[in-house]
Amino acid sequence: MGINFDLNDLQAFRAVVELGSFRKAAEAVSISQPALSRRIDKLEEALGVRLFERTTRSVTLTTVGRVFAPSAEQLLDDLDVALLGIRDVSSSRLGRVTIACVPSVAYYFLPSAVASYHRRFPRIRVKMLDMSANEVLGAVISGEADFGVSFLGSQESEVEFKVLLQERFVAACRRDHPLARKKRVTWNELYEHEYVSVDKTSGNRLLLDQALSAVAPRAPSVCETRHVTTMLGLIEAGLGVAAVPSMAMPGRDHPILTSVPLVEPVVKRRVGIVRRRGRPLTPAAQEFHRTIVEMKRGGVACSDAVGNNTSPKERPGRKTAS
Numbered sequence: 001m002g003i004n005f006d007l008n009d010l011q012a013f014r015a016v017v018e019l020g021s022f023r024k025a026a027e028a029v030s031i032s033q034p035a036l037s038r039r040i041d042k043l044e045e046a047l048g049v050r051l052f053e054r055t056t057r058s059v060t061l062t063t064v065g066r067v068f069a070p071s072a073e074q075l076l077d078d079l080d081v082a083l084l085g086i087r088d089v090s091s092s093r094l095g096r097v098t099i100a101c102v103p104s105v106a107y108y109f110l111p112s113a114v115a116s117y118h119r120r121f122p123r124i125r126v127k128m129l130d131m132s133a134n135e136v137l138g139a140v141i142s143g144e145a146d147f148g149v150s151f152l153g154s155q156e157s158e159v160e161f162k163v164l165l166q167e168r169f170v171a172a173c174r175r176d177h178p179l180a181r182k183k184r185v186t187w188n189e190l191y192e193h194e195y196v197s198v199d200k201t202s203g204n205r206l207l208l209d210q211a212l213s214a215v216a217p218r219a220p221s222v223c224e225t226r227h228v229t230t231m232l233g234l235i236e237a238g239l240g241v242a243a244v245p246s247m248a249m250p251g252r253d254h255p256i257l258t259s260v261p262l263v264e265p266v267v268k269r270r271v272g273i274v275r276r277r278g279r280p281l282t283p284a285a286q287e288f289h290r291t292i293v294e295m296k297r298g299g300v301a302c303s304d305a306v307g308n309n310t311s312p313k314e315r316p317g318r319k320t321a322s
Contacts, residue, residue, distance in 0.1 A: 005046040012039035095284040100145035104248040106130040133203030146285035148274040170259040194240035197221035
């Protein structure tokens with residue numbers, strides 16, 4: 001026996017799931033609320049189950065509805081993939097893009113990309129997962145995220161890693177700190193001062209431990225954190241100095257924080273787009289991917305950045321850091 005529902009019914013279902021409201025869903029798919037209700041009723045009748053629990057104040061998925069929702073999403077995404085190259089379906093559909101990214105990228109680079117993308121595709125919702133580098137990999141591999149932006153992944157067989165930019169580590173300090181007067185700082189000089197570090201769960205910690213095997217700090221750090229953003233907050237409060245990726249630093253006009261290039265050795269990290277190998281992007285995700293690449297080519301992100309003191313033209317001003 002055939003199943004009597006169509007694409008419009010699935011799109012109505014997805015709209016209600018994503019927006020949590022029949023009224024908002026009807027507006028999103030440009031039909032009246034009674035017409036949307038009829039589509040949901042038709043889908044439920046065809047499947048022989050109730051997909052939503054509806055009251056005058058709320059709409060929630062039933063247990064069966066929660067099971068069905070990912071399958072419906074996949075069906076619609078697969079259809080979009082099939083149509084990709086025939087016509088642009090992204091600009092007219094209600095959809096979602098999920099991006100996993102490390103916090104420094106989430107603050108510094110992606111907001112501009114999200115704003116540009118939203119202007120072109122206002123009906124597509126962007127979900128940003130700011131995670132550690134290892135968590136970004138996990139989200140991409142599991143399918144929780146369409147793709148990721150991180151500095152880990154080039155050695156993983158399950159993912160593709162496309163470099164966007166290269167940045168170096170710098171010494172972050174207050175403007176009134178002795179290191180702020182230097183043009184460059186060696187790692188040994190950095191470790192002569194009280195410093196803050198990231199803990200062993202951080203991808204940055206792994207990268208630094210490998211690059212600095214010949215550099216031994218004279219004393220342990222005064223504090224360990226999980227994220228670079230927290231480190232910068234501690235530095236701003238006067239708790240020593242820290243080695244951070246240059247992208248994480250605030251702009252040159254920050255009243256308290258500044259940075260100095262670190263040398264002997266120069267340590268760099270490559271930031272790139274992480275995709276699950278063999279998994280095509282949905283049209284909506286493909287367009288967001290293209291937006292990021294085009295913004296990089298246009299110079300929005302800095303390449304081989306070296307800190308506040310030496311690359312003023314490449315860094316937009318901002319009051320807080322990530």
